[in-house]
Amino acid sequence: MTNALLRNARLIDPEAGTEGLGWLRIEGGRIAETGLGPRAGGMDCGGACLAPGIVDIGVKVGEPGERHKESFRTAGRAAAAGGVTTMVTRPDTATPIDTPEVLEFVTRRAGQDADVKVRPMAALTKGRAGREMTEIGFLMDAGAIAFSDGDAVCADARVLSRCMTYARSLGALIIGHPQDPVLSSGAAVTSGKFASLKGLPAVSPMAERMGLERDLALVEMTGVRYHADQITTAAALPALARAKAAGLDVTAGISIHHLTLNAFDVGDYRTFFKVKPPLRDEDDRMAMVEALRTGMIDILCSMHTPQDEESKRLPFEAAASGAVGLETLLPAALRLYHAEALSLPELFRAMALNPARRLGLEQGRLAVGAPADLVLFDPDVPYVLDRFTLRSKSKNTPFDGQRMQGQVLRTWVDGNLVHDRNAKTSA
Secondary structure (H helix, E strand, O other): OOOEEEEEEEEEEOOOOEEEEEEEEEEOOEEEEEEEOOOOOOEEOOOOEEEEOEEEEEEOOOOOOOOOOOOHHHHHHHHHHOOEEEEEEOOOOOOOOOOHHHHHHHHHHHHHHOOOEEEEOEOOEHHHOOOOEOOHHHHHHOOOOOEOOOOOOOOOHHHHHHHHHHHHHHOOEEEEOOOOHHHHOOOOEEOOHHHHHHOOOEEOOHHHHHHHHHHHHHHHHHOOEEEEOOOOOHHHHHHHHHHHHOOOOEEEEEEHHHHHOOHHHHOOOOHHHOOOOOOOOHHHHHHHHHHHHHOOOOEEEOOEOOOOHHHHOOOOOOOOOOEOOOOOHHHHHHHHHHOOOOOHHHHHHHHHHHHHHHHOOOOOOOOOOOEOOEEEEEEEEEEEOOHHHOOOOOOOOOOOOOEEEEEEEEEEEOOEEEEEOOOHHHO
16 A cells, blocks of 8 residues: 555654654655644554654675575565665675676565665675776666675775776766775774783774775775765764865765774674674764764664674684674664764664765655655664564674664555564564
């Protein structure tokens, strides 16, 4: 059913930066009308928050090659349960998404199995090896929304500059991972006294700044559209600020884990806290919260990276990096709302409006005519997270056993209800 009236809802409008009690009418899968105040008929939302569905950049799905970690079916269900209505998927699969044929396979699987919209990225270089450019034009024709080698940083500046020059000619977006590949190789934590006490291989925060400075110099040289997938250290912010002030077409993101956790969380060697880049010091975390509030950092995402039990049940140094986040992105982000660090419109600006704008999508707004991709949630429901209740195949969340506050009640994609917390089938 793509027609509905939702009333008595707290409308979270990231475009206007406002929130207020009102109603929203869906017609033909799009938002037909909105207003403040009471309205008769339709579904009573009970004063819960109604916001644009989350557009999550950087979701890892295990197809092709690692369906045992995550499939499009399980990722889609997890996304819907987390209020994510568009997954922008990464190309760093076991078989890299570096040809139109692989991309078409992924697109077909996503269309068949996922409950939410899926927009795939493609690899920037063949095999993500940093030596030879992929067929960017053909991949764009096949539906690639952006190009990235993920955490396989292209060390050859000449190759990267060629990729950027060609991408610029086609108007393609490149998503970089700002790290110096040599300094960050093999690192498990951020350097400092704590890392030394724990005896773990560490990387200096300067590796991020060095990687970003290199990428931004090439962006200035080529004029390409560029997004830094994660900026996690205060040391990198001045370079980002200079690039934006100079008018370069640059944006930056951060994962929810780097925004709500810090380096001390790895204290008991729990490998669920091993992510890439590693968790940072509290001063850096606070600087990132402020950078997101001011708009210096544009996008907040889950960096959903499923890993199976075998790859995590290892010594910290040897364990795989990454954490699942599709279902925990919103409740974890609500920690910042409850701490009065960010308002709900500011959070949804970073999780919905800005990523949609960066990718040229219609979503992320409550405006008339926009797709009815919506999430209804109660920001105040308290609970303790049990990882085994997550819909993802892999259960590697750092929030396991932690007290959370905020729960998704319903999710709509193009006006169709894809998740209802109270329905038996959603359990």
